[in-house]
Amino acid sequence: MTYLDHAATTPVLPEVLAAVTEQMGRVGNASSLHAGGRAARRTAEQARERLAEALGARPSEVLFTGGGTESDNLALKGLFWARREADSRRRRLVVSPAEHHAVLDSAEWLAKQEGAEVTWLRLEPSGRVTPEALADALGDGTDVTVASVMWANNEIGTVSDVAALAEVAHAVGVPLHTDAVQAVGQVPVDFAASGVDALTATGHKLGGPVGAGVLLLRRDAECTPLLHGGGQERDVRSGTLDVPAIAGLAVAATAAVAGRRERAGRLAALRDRLVAGVLEQVPDAQLNGAPLDDVVAGGPGRLPGNAHLSFPGAEGDALLMLLDARGIECSTGSACSAGVARPSHVLTAVGADAARARSSLRFSLGHTSTDADVDALLAVIGPVVERARRAGMGRH
Amino acid sequence: MRVLAAMSGGVDSAVAAALAVDAGHDVTGVHLALSPDRQTLRSGARGCCSVEDAHDARRVADELGIPFYVWDLADRFREDVVEDFVAEYAAGRTPNPCLRCNERIKFTAVLDRAQALGFDAVVTGHHARLADGQLRRSVDAAKDQSYVLGVLTAGQLAGARFPLGSMTKERVRAIAAERGFAVATKPDSHDVCFIPDGDTRGFLTRRLGTAPGPVVDAATGTTVGRHEGTHGFTVGQRRGLGLAVGDQRPRYVLSIEPVTRTVTVGTAELAGVDVVRTGPPTWTGPAPALPLQAEAQLRAHGTPVPCTVEAAAGGGLVLRLTRTERGVAPGQSAVLYAPDPVRGDLVLGQAPVAG
Numbered sequence: 182m183t184y185l186d187h188a189a190t191t192p193v194l195p196e197v198l199a200a201v202t203e204q205m206g207r208v209g210n211a212s213s214l215h216a217g218g219r220a221a222r223r224t225a226e227q228a229r230e231r232l233a234e235a236l237g238a239r240p241s242e243v244l245f246t247g248g249g250t251e252s253d254n255l256a257l258k259g260l261f262w263a264r265r266e267a268d269s270r271r272r273r274l275v276v277s278p279a280e281h282h283a284v285l286d287s288a289e290w291l292a293k294q295e296g297a298e299v300t301w302l303r304l305e306p307s308g309r310v311t312p313e314a315l316a317d318a319l320g321d322g323t324d325v326t327v328a329s330v331m332w333a334n335n336e337i338g339t340v341s342d343v344a345a346l347a348e349v350a351h352a353v354g355v356p357l358h359t360d361a362v363q364a365v366g367q368v369p370v371d372f373a374a375s376g377v378d379a380l381t382a383t384g385h386k387l388g389g390p391v392g393a394g395v396l397l398l399r400r401d402a403e404c405t406p407l408l409h410g411g412g413q414e415r416d417v418r419s420g421t422l423d424v425p426a427i428a429g430l431a432v433a434a435t436a437a438v439a440g441r442r443e444r445a446g447r448l449a450a451l452r453d454r455l456v457a458g459v460l461e462q463v464p465d466a467q468l469n470g471a472p473l474d475d476v477v478a479g480g481p482g483r484l485p486g487n488a489h490l491s492f493p494g495a496e497g498d499a500l501l502m503l504l505d506a507r508g509i510e511c512s513t514g515s516a517c518s519a520g521v522a523r524p525s526h527v528l529t530a531v532g533a534d535a536a537r538a539r540s541s542l543r544f545s546l547g548h549t550s551t552d553a554d555v556d557a558l559l560a561v562i563g564p565v566v567e568r569a570r571r572a573g574m575g576r577h
Numbered sequence: 578m579r580v581l582a583a584m585s586g587g588v589d590s591a592v593a594a595a596l597a598v599d600a601g602h603d604v605t606g607v608h609l610a611l612s613p614d615r616q617t618l619r620s621g622a623r624g625c626c627s628v629e630d631a632h633d634a635r636r637v638a639d640e641l642g643i644p645f646y647v648w649d650l651a652d653r654f655r656e657d658v659v660e661d662f663v664a665e666y667a668a669g670r671t672p673n674p675c676l677r678c679n680e681r682i683k684f685t686a687v688l689d690r691a692q693a694l695g696f697d698a699v700v701t702g703h704h705a706r707l708a709d710g711q712l713r714r715s716v717d718a719a720k721d722q723s724y725v726l727g728v729l730t731a732g733q734l735a736g737a738r739f740p741l742g743s744m745t746k747e748r749v750r751a752i753a754a755e756r757g758f759a760v761a762t763k764p765d766s767h768d769v770c771f772i773p774d775g776d777t778r779g780f781l782t783r784r785l786g787t788a789p790g791p792v793v794d795a796a797t798g799t800t801v802g803r804h805e806g807t808h809g810f811t812v813g814q815r816r817g818l819g820l821a822v823g824d825q826r827p828r829y830v831l832s833i834e835p836v837t838r839t840v841t842v843g844t845a846e847l848a849g850v851d852v853v854r855t856g857p858p859t860w861t862g863p864a865p866a867l868p869l870q871a872e873a874q875l876r877a878h879g880t881p882v883p884c885t886v887e888a889a890a891g892g893g894l895v896l897r898l899t900r901t902e903r904g905v906a907p908g909q910s911a912v913l914y915a916p917d918p919v920r921g922d923l924v925l926g927q928a929p930v931a932g
């Protein structure tokens with residue numbers, strides 16, 4: 182099996198498995214007052230401190246959630262509600278059209294149910310949001326509730342200069358949320374240094390457990406809760422803390438951040454070889470997103486493990502099926518529960534036509550990737566593309 | 578052999594896929610998403626390819642340990658089946674959309690794509706026997722689907738596998754239950770899949786609008802009623818005519834004239850035909866020598882009628898029936914069979930009823 186879908190989820194680290202297993206063997210609700218509860222609480226708070234340390238935040242800024250989708254929903258809706266509550270003129274959301282559906286659909290839900298007005302940000306052809314584009318969209322900011330721009334795109338891997346964007350947003354008094362689910366562990370992510378008001382991260386992209394995420398939320402950010410109940414997380418998020426998952430998340434984040442520089446260099450080299458090898462065999466394939474050696478704010482302008490390519494004349498889902506049959510696992514974009522392949526909204530947002538958007542594949546590398554994985558793909562990609570082209574691009 | 582199993586989420590295609598796996602084939606499951614606006618959950622026995630149906634199909638594929646994908650054929654289905662259905666009714670004919678779907682979607686679009694991707698055949702859960710290129714009725718007469726497959730050509734049949742033809746529906750459900758498939762007790766689907774509420778006339782009125790016209794009695798030439806659109810009628814139809822005629826004898830639709838918006842009705846004697854003219858036929862094998870003695874089935878679930886099949890000018894056929902049939906509607910397919918009580922009636926081919 183050749184796993185080239187680390188952006189979907191990445192193998193759990195052995196030390197995470199050990200930490201989760203150890204905690205699952207214990208009893209104690211972190212909100213309980215007895216000894217078992219205190220022990221659970223201690224584990225959760227240690228995890229909070231380690232996460233804060235890894236991501237450049239203060240422990241009180243770490244809110245544990247059920248994952249990236251919940252964090253994105255909480256940031257968009259919670260900041261929208263709180264900011265509108267404080268000033269009823271504020272009803273605008275400023276959002277990149279290349280966001281994950283957790284952000285996009287939250288924005289659209291707010292538009293439909295809560296009378297929000299969504300301003301979609303202009304994108305560079307690479308998918309990047311520039312400070313100028315954000316400034317144009319914000320205007321004087323008086324009617325804006327919150328802006329949201331992902332740190333790194335989950336499909337095409339483009340990194341935006343989030344610190345510069347936060348500066349622009351703050352200049353007009355608007356908070357900025359960033360979905361950093363793909364960025365953490367791949368590029369340097371420092372919450373305080375970035376200046377953003379809210380940041381989404383999740384465990385299972387880092388070698389941690391699924392269903393464990395965080396929203397980093399500045400202490401001065403007002404955020405209305407989605408989930409009401411015990412008020413465990415700063416009264417912004419309720420629900421019994423999942424101590425085993427939280428412990429695993431902290432171990433994963435610490436390891437991902439500590440090993441980032443070495444891993445990023447290794448993955449970028451593998452990724453570059455993958456792209457070069459594919460282009461050698463399929464010369465008319467097109468790389469989507471930023472150039473491989475792109476730089477933004479002094480760091481990588483593209484996630485080191487991301488390769489996103491279009492294969493003109495071949496359908497992404499045919500390519501995926503043929504590769505799957507040859508033991509190679511990749512993706513046509515973000516996974517879709519209904520199972521029907523749709524043209525990538527990210528590619529469409531950066532101006533690709535529907536055919537190009539439907540003929541693309543994402544290969545994403547991670548901590549277990551090796552030269553053998555790249556070799557396995559390069560051994561079959563030529564004939565696979567040829568075969569898929571024979572099946573054509575007709576609507577089947 | 579590498580085969581593609583078309584999996585609707587129903588019990589038949591689930592068992593067909595399982596039998597293909599048992600037979601040692603390298604099987605990949607595919608669910609065809611045909612509806613442009615898929616419902617999240619299925620409602621009753623109508624409708625198709627909801628997300629829930631796709632989930633049911635995926636559950637079976639996962640239990641079988643085979644790859645599974647959803648193919649979005651909604652655009653193709655709309656053009657080739659739904660629009661054809663509407664256009665046929667607009668022209669005063671009565672189409673069979675299941676037959677059209679087999680002809681153009683399952684055994685053209687899907688089969689072509691499957692073969693291009695390196696598969697040798699498409700497996701479906703149709704109840705029909707197929708061996709040595711010969712298509713025959715299922716052993717389960719009540720569930721036989723050879724009629725809606727009668728349009729397939731030898732080339733298409735060469736790429737098709739129907740593992741269920743030699744077993745009853747009861748047996749299919751028993752196999753599903755033995756294997757623990759949750760779909761073992763799922764109800765059979767009925768009616769036209771893209772009209773989930775079952776109201777064909779309402780569907781056509783939404784698509785075609787109302788176009789009122791007269792209902793004329795063939796014997797007297799007098800107008801005996803009004804209608805809201807010829808697309809609400811099928812030749813041979815008796816119910817729902819809403820007529821006020823002097824005598825109490827039932828009337829049947831004899832013909833539909835969309836141009837003059839006239840629906841002509843008549844009594845039972847006038848509604849019967851013993852000669853049926855068709856358009857050009859398709860054959861499941863080499864074209865047979867004509868004239869030919871055969872049985873014609875003139876609609877889904879219709880009783881076959883012995884007939885003589887003759888060639889007609891213009892490439893069509895003339896079917897001389899040995900008994901009078903009512904409700905032979907233009908647009909329906911006449912599927913021709915060579916009776917064979919031992920191995921199952923052999924499907925020779927089909928031709929669309931002209932008119």
